[in-house]
Amino acid sequence: MTEQPRFASFSHQGRSGFGFVKGGGIVDLSRRHGNTWPTLREVVAAGALPRLVDEAAALPADLSLGEITYAIPVPAPEKIICVGVNYPDRNEEYKDGQAAPSNPSLFIRFPRSFVGHGAPLVRPPESPQLDYEGEIVIVIGKGGRRIPESDALDHIAALSLCNEGTIRDWVRHAKFNVTQGKNFDRTGSIGPWLVPFTDEAQIADIALTTRVNGELRQQDRTGRMIFSFRKIINYISTFTTLVPGDVIVTGTPTGAGARFDPPIWLKPGDVIEVEAEGIGRLTNGVVDERAGR
Numbered sequence: 001m002t003e004q005p006r007f008a009s010f011s012h013q014g015r016s017g018f019g020f021v022k023g024g025g026i027v028d029l030s031r032r033h034g035n036t037w038p039t040l041r042e043v044v045a046a047g048a049l050p051r052l053v054d055e056a057a058a059l060p061a062d063l064s065l066g067e068i069t070y071a072i073p074v075p076a077p078e079k080i081i082c083v084g085v086n087y088p089d090r091n092e093e094y095k096d097g098q099a100a101p102s103n104p105s106l107f108i109r110f111p112r113s114f115v116g117h118g119a120p121l122v123r124p125p126e127s128p129q130l131d132y133e134g135e136i137v138i139v140i141g142k143g144g145r146r147i148p149e150s151d152a153l154d155h156i157a158a159l160s161l162c163n164e165g166t167i168r169d170w171v172r173h174a175k176f177n178v179t180q181g182k183n184f185d186r187t188g189s190i191g192p193w194l195v196p197f198t199d200e201a202q203i204a205d206i207a208l209t210t211r212v213n214g215e216l217r218q219q220d221r222t223g224r225m226i227f228s229f230r231k232i233i234n235y236i237s238t239f240t241t242l243v244p245g246d247v248i249v250t251g252t253p254t255g256a257g258a259r260f261d262p263p264i265w266l267k268p269g270d271v272i273e274v275e276a277e278g279i280g281r282l283t284n285g286v287v288d289e290r291a292g293r
Contacts, residue, residue, distance in 0.1 A: 004278055005053045006193040007158070009040050009075055009116070010068035016075075018043070020052060021193055025061025026068060039075045040194060044141050044157045045244035049196045070116035072190040073160050074139055079246045080109045081236055082135075082164060082182070086227055086251025087220050104227045104235055109164075109249070113183045117192030120287040121165050123266065124184050130266040130286065133164035133252035134210030134218050134274035136203065137190060138229060140246040145237055152233035155242065158194035159202065161274050161282040162249045163210075165189070165266075168258050189284045190247070203229055206277040208253060212264075213271055220253035227251070 006021040007029075017030035018040045029052055030038075037043045043052065084105035115121065123130045141157025165188035171181030195202075205223030209216060227235070232250060236242065257264040266272070266286045275281040 004195045006195055006280070007040055007043070007049065007052070007073070008068075008191070008193040009071040009073050011071060012063060012068050016071065019062070020056035020059075021065070022056065022061050025064050027056045027059045028062040029056065031062070041074050041077065041245040044074065044139060044194075047141060047157075049141075049157060049194070053196065070118050070191050072111065072114050072116050073158075073194045074245050074247055076111055077245045077247045078243050079240070080111065080114075080249065081246070082107050082109055082249040083227065083232055083251040084178075086225050087253045088224060088226060089220070089254035100226045104232060106236070107178050107182055109188070110183050112185050114162075114188045114190045115186050115284065116189065117282050118284065119186075119189065120285040121163070121189060121266065121272070122184075122186040122287055122289045123268065124167065124187070124289050126184075127167050127169050128265055128267075129168040129170075129258075129263070130187060131166045131168050131257045132210055132212065132217070132266060132272050133166060133256055134208060135162040135164050135249050135252045136208055136222065136276055136279065137162045138197070138203075138233075138248045138250060139194060140242045140248070141197075141244055143241060143243040143246075145241045147233055147237040147242070149230040149234045152230040153197075153200055155233055156197040156229070157244070158196050159279050160190055160194055161192075161276060161279055163189045163272055163274050163282060163284060164249055164252060166256075168263070168265075189282060191282050192280055195279050202278055206279075208276045209274070210253075210255065211273045211275075212257075212266070217257075218253045218255035225251060
């Protein structure tokens with residue numbers, strides 16, 4: 001299988017940049033185009049990913065992957081919108097006898113709550129209940145309002161992965177929201193990179209898995225999602241205008257640590273791997289938050 005094109009945001013020796021991942025290295029496109037497009041968000045907004053694929057194919061890598069620190073691929077997106085309960089077995093976890101809802105459950109996350117590939121998730125001192133949720137990410141390339149389902153996929157620029165880390169007891173602090181437990185600093189991750197979206201086959205029915213310390217914990221296929229990618233874009237764009245660079249996290253399968261008896265929370269030293277066909281593998285460790293951070 002031909003390797004998919006991949007674009008990463010990174011830091012190197014104190015400088016932020018973006019580039020094209022090529023084998024074990026990266027073509028530093030920010031050195032060449034940073035004045036035009038300061039970050040991948042502007043590249044996405046300009047519709048320039050295909051052009052940069054062609055350009056980077058003829059260039060040598062400037063840095064090895066070992067020299068860079070990955071950042072979340074789209075820095076400072078206007079919106080990060082997450083979909084809850086979007087796989088049938090996940091819906092059954094609630095044991096309330098209700099069929100799948102007719103509309104998706106949504107919540108918002110802040111960019112500060114995520115780290116990049118290879119960086120540790122940070123368990124806060126307020127709770128030991130740090131949990132994992134492996135998910136597929138879509139990044140909006142063409143904005144719009146009230147986007148029809150028939151046109152929805154035309155608005156996707158790229159794909160990525162998310163470990164939608166959650167502080168479980170903090171999502172139960174109030175009756176009607178989960179915002180607190182979903183937004184502790186550096187409890188989730190997005191990455192490692194953006195894969196340009198070109199065809200519905202890239203997401204129509206691909207495998208999504210999550211492993212913790214090599215043990216398979218979550219496994220499902222996007223073809224089983226309750227709300228399709230088309231429906232998600234259509235529904236969200238009904239009430240808010242989607243803009244280029246917006247990040248939509250599309251839901252996790254059953255198998256999070258909270259569903260074990262007793263629950264299995266993430267702890268320092270654990271390694272979580274979220275993987276999807278054609279997109280890649282997002283890997284993060286876990287550390288405790290240091291005093292003063």
